[in-house]
Amino acid sequence: MPAAQAIVVSRHGGPEVLVLREVEVAAPEPHQVQIAAKAVGLNFADVYERLGLYEAAPPPPFVPGFELAGVVTAVGRDVTRFRPGDRVAGATRFGGYATLVNVSEWFCFAMPAAATFEEAAGFPCVYATAFHALYNLGQLRDGMKVLIHAAAGGVGIAALQLARQKDVEIFATAGSDEKLKVARAHGAHHAINYEKEDFEPIVRAATKGRGVDLVLDSVLGEVFRKSYRLLAPTGQLVAFGAATMMPAGPRPNWLKLAWQWLRRPRVDPLQMIGENRAVSGFNLVYLFDDRRLADVCFGPLARLWHEGALKPLIGLTLPFERAGEAQEALRGRRTVGKVVLTVGTPAATSFSHDR
Ligand SMILES: NC(=O)c1ccc[n+]([C@@H]2O[C@H](COP(=O)([O-])OP(=O)(O)OC[C@H]3O[C@@H](n4cnc5c(N)ncnc54)[C@H](OP(=O)(O)O)[C@@H]3O)[C@@H](O)[C@H]2O)c1
Structure with missing residues (x-):
């Protein structure tokens, strides 16, 4: 099984409870694609989860995260829409703060050619x-x-x-x-x-x-x-x-x-x-297992994104390892648009919005 780096909520609490750990990643299931993450999108719910205020979250330790963008490295045997090498954005019910993630193909978007991985990671949710x-x-x-x-x-x-x-x-x-x-x-x-x-x-x-x-x-x-x-x-x-x-x-x-x-x-x-x-x-x-949600939302969204009618605004970009800092900016109302973590890139281009 390939290994990946993941940000884990080790227990409920402040940003210090987020720790970097190595995790093993299973082969993708029949309808899953495996994505090597280039960027991970943050959501407000990630902060509630860390604090222990999110009912749907698993008990610690768990890997939070609902979305990421990267390159497909492997596909399950029944996947028809994607192949290794494709640039995709995907939504996942937890587990997104990792460098290698299996995502249902129904919750994946092919990235427009002009989109950056940061923009794509900020798109699905x-x-x-x-x-x-x-x-x-x-x-x-x-x-x-x-x-x-x-x-x-x-x-x-x-x-x-x-x-x-x-x-x-x-x-x-x-x-x-x-x-x-x-x-x-x-x-x-x-x-x-x-x-x-x-x-x-x-x-x-x-x-x-x-x-x-x-x-x-x-x-x-x-x-x-x-x-x-x-x-x-x-x-x-x-x-x-x-x-x-x-x-x-x-x-x-x-x-x-x-x-x-x-x-x-x-x-x-x-x-x-x-x-x-x-x-x-x-x-x-609570709708992540429902493929109809993907059909109803993701089809029209993919079309609008590829037509250029939609463009995620990325307000703050920080390296993967600084997830706690990124979450605190979100909690503190100091951000505009999306907050994104970059994977494997040394520098942060960051714009933090002070109130
Ligand atoms: N139900 C769902 O399926 C679903 C899915 C995604 C997101 N959401 C919800 O949608 C909202 C937006 O999510 P997001 O990830 O895009 O976050 P976000 O809007 O980028 O950040 C949350 C914003 O909430 C506002 N806010 C108002 N009162 C606040 C307070 N007391 N503390 C902190 N922030 C406060 C702040 O904007 P101002 O400073 O302008 O007030 C803050 O920037 C969140 O409430 C999230 O839980 C729900």
Whole structure:
């Protein structure tokens, strides 16, 4: 069995619990491709997992990571779409922080010729998330008004680029003025710093009191409550994250978390019926075994990516070994776009966004 380097969550805790270890990698199963990673994409959930706040994660020790890009080194006997030497991006249910990874062929994308490995590693998860929220659940169509929170983050930038495929009016929120600039550059028509200003009256006034048709909420807390109130009749809020529950320090404050848990927003179906409003939620991590998800999301995404309509924004690149530092930048809201680890390249080209 070939050996690989992997970043392992050795126990729950701060960034110091991430350790580099050698692991053995099995031969790819019939429908898997084996990828020698050149870059690994980070996701917000990786941080929750390390902290012990992610229900779907296995108990430590485990290898986190949902996505990577690299070169195919071997394929399972039933794989027809890829061959050794292909440049691919892939999504995996954990195990992505490694130099050699087996990925289901259904969750792999052929890379566009112009894409870098860093861009490709930042593609699968955030675009699939944004696509599912905007198009599968949100049924985005021309003429809609859409509100996207945390719009300068990984999912946020993907959502802006995907929303722009329709003739819609986009309201974006972000936590700093620099992030607002990034959101505007990626298609937001209105950008609001929700740390400084109350977005609810601003959006209400800009829509002449009507509100918006679709909200993408990965923040929850007060942001959810205000966003729900901003829904126009037949409007929908799609909830898919709880960034407000991310600890402000490298370790959880259990008392504060318990309070936030008790105070989490609740929805009332009777109220939704009376108001013609809808709330939906999803977590792709529970759909990884479902090939339909790949068919529904990945087909159109691959086409748009290859046509050049989508381009991941990579805000911070660090070497593989500095995964803890990269995760802490993500936890601390200091990043825009995607955070990516490079494998086997000595230098980091890094841009860290200070609030
Ligand atoms: N359900 C799913 O299938 C799924 C899949 C992927 C991602 N997600 C969720 O989507 C969201 C975006 O994921 P991502 O990986 O692209 O991360 P990201 O957006 O790049 O980073 C998270 C962002 O959340 C915002 N935020 C608001 N309150 C925060 C707080 N108290 N602490 C830290 N950040 C806070 C920050 O942006 P501002 O400073 O602009 O507020 C931060 O940059 C996350 O909530 C993630 O859990 C869900």
